[in-house]
Amino acid sequence: MEKMQCKCGHVNPPGTVLCESCGRSLTEKEQNSKLVDMRYEGTARRSQTYNKTIVDKIWNFFSSVKVGVSLIVVILVAAAIGTILPQQQYVDVPVRNAETIQAYYADVYGSVGRVYHFLGFHDLYNSFWFIILVGMLAISLIVASLDRFVPLYRSLKNQRVLRHASFMNKQRIYAEGNGTEDTLDKAEAKLKELKYNVSRDKNGLLAEKGRFSRWGPYVNHIGLIIFLVGVMLRMMPGFYVDETLWIREGETRAIPEAPGYTLESKNFEMETYNTEEDEVFEEAIERVGTVAKNYQTDVVLYKKPDDSLPGANDLEKIEESAIRVNQPLKFDGYAIYQMDFKLNELKAMTFALTNKETEENLGELTIDLINPKNDYELENGSTVKLLGYYPDFSGFENGEPQTATPLPNNPGFLVEMTTPETPGGETSFITIQNTVEPLGENQYKLAFQSADTRDVSGLTIRKDRTLPILGLGGLIFMIGVAQGMYFNHRRFWIQQQADGGILLAGHTNKNWFGLKKDLDQVTEYASLPAYRDQQEEIEKQKKEEGEALS
């Protein structure tokens, strides 16, 4: 395409609608319209100029507002569909894998659930098509912004004071009439008082205020893009940690994904509201039953000193702290959250070696359920040997006891008891409910005495180095929104012709009411000719024509 030369001699880039220098309309369409389209100052936008190559076509696709809005609407509808049934991460299945989750949707929601799962809606927000849609929206944000911002910026930066009469009289606010010698000086003084930037050139005056508000939309789009980049950075190794740590009272454990750090749990506590202390809530507590007041794990954080030798067990205490909901423990970019708990997990069980017939007690032994010892020496030479330990006994398979998990939910013990009376030893399999004697009737048994329990805290270890980027994106977005929405860009062009006559035009990107209020003041002070709102005249005319027709 060729460059466009205006009658004034200025050479404009191809696709320009209004001459960059004098403002004359360059296209036939624009020449015939009553008012000029000022949205992008009549500049040459790439998307409106080229449509030949594939690059042009892609560019034009993404720069269109219609495409952008369509993408927004499609994402909006898709996001809503994802809330019809719970997403897979919120589904409660005992064993989590693809099959059990699929079965869950079918079992609980029937054929609707089956279809929902089949279409992939159970994990909609991680599906490739949803991510592609969001990606396309991001491209649209970038392309549409560049397509408009670059020419707009150029044009507003190189504004001329003097514009052609045809540019002036096609502005929405327009006036022509007589002036006096000092009209321009007075107008300048008043406009400066109203905080306009005024520039003069020969017989012309340009007053401008709030140009920065024109950048608002682009600034908020930059904010959104920074936010989306932040979200993508999460995929990079080292940026994001999300681990679960179950820790029992009294335990000290290495913090996963936080090398060198160790956490000790001193105590877990769950409090509920009670009607005596929290009298004002009596009615609510009685209606609901119990209401939780506090979940808290008291912890000590340790760190291995930097100069520590490998294998050495020297821990340096960093801090003692209580982790509560809404009050995570923060250190070195990590945060530990109180997320879950299990009350009264079995810790140790105490048995008495007892003669079945005489009930004679030969002594007691306590078995630690996490790290059980193998041999227990009792008084008078009796011993108990732990041959096998099954923390979560789930039944026999081929005669062998099985454990479902390593957690002491239902401990089973295979023991050999030796007493002076039975030096050959007797074998017994003990669980909470019953005792099996696999090798024949025994003389002795282990009688259950007591159990110790403790609470387990479910903590989440999180590191998210993208947060500052997301925060920055959010901040820039809000600044851009305020910039574009709460300020406006107002301009007046005034010219005094050779015969002393005044031409005046005014433009704002929004809030014409405010622009008129400014102009009223200037008009009064500098005795400018009365202005007309040409847009309102056109609308009124249209309406009258419409009424005349009907």
Place this chain on the structure above:
Amino acid sequence: MSLADMSSNLLYAAFIAYLIASFVFGGAVKGNKERSFDSENRWGKVAFAITILGFLANLGYFFTRWGATGHPPLSNMFEFTTAFGMTLVGGFIVIYALYKTPIIGMIVLPVALLIIAFASMFPSEVSPLIPALQTNWLAIHVSTVVIAEGVLAISAAAGLVYLLKVVDMKKNSKQRFFLEAIMYSLVIVLGFVISSTYFTLTDYQADFTYIDEKDAETKITYNMPPVFGMNEYVQLTEGTMTPWVETPAVVNASKLTTVFWSFVFGTILYWVIRLVARKRIAAIFKPFVKNVNLQLMDEIGYRAVIIGFPLFSLGALIFAMIWAQIAWSRFWGWDPKEVWALVTWLFYAAYLHLRLGKGWHGEKSAWLGVVGFAIIMFNLVAVNLIIAGLHSYA
């Protein structure tokens, strides 16, 4: 009188003030002669004064309740929804001060009444905060959201006035159908309030046991005649009606029954109004909107979005993410409430692009404003009550 009692009395006072103001606003607008605003100017001021008194009582409710419980009353369905009614009136007060438009009051106040009445169908006794809510972010996040939603709802009110004026109720059209559908859905909410109140006053109660999703036997009490029965229900109360249909475990038949009765009462009420007036509800409003300045309504609708959208972005997304990071360890988890906040935000983003980029002014913009309110209400009602998630506190 305890602080909590005082608080609920203040809410009653506010309710009555809004009720009176609704009628005075309506009368003020209706009394206008063609192209004259005398009645509106005179009576509008009276109605506005009553609204202000009501709003002060409403604020009194809010802060005395805060005083009584020690936490901002924004923590459950009753409190949030009541606050939404209050911010809606607050938004209207600002708009009236700027534009002097009694017609907006005639629409906003009845809707606010409906919202407050809807709120009081939920347990309203003061309740303690669960650990997740024990933070200042409750006040910061929820109050910003509820103010933003109140302001955005003004956009819908202005849009509704616009539509009541421009849609021709004499000719069959899609516009007429949907406008009447809006009126119908407002009557359904009223149906919910009336049916709940009726069955509460008559002390209806039917107890059942049923088998829930986790195969556990659970007890449930219906406060309305059980049209739908829970999964494998067993009737415990004698002399109450036997459910017509048994539903599978994933369906909460008790809530479904409430919806059913709301529709029954609402639909009857709708047809009574329609037969008595002998015209559609939207048509009843025609004499009220004869003097409406359409350009002003369009401006108010847009202005409300301009103020509401940034507030909503801040409260429902940015503050929400900050709190979610602190309480739940992640700023975003695709919880249904989060998703619907995003849906609302995307919707208003589309509204702004269509208006600024595609020139959707006037009627199109008015429809969008009303749809926006529908999304907000869906997020408030359906997402809390039907779609289970982390935000289901009611």
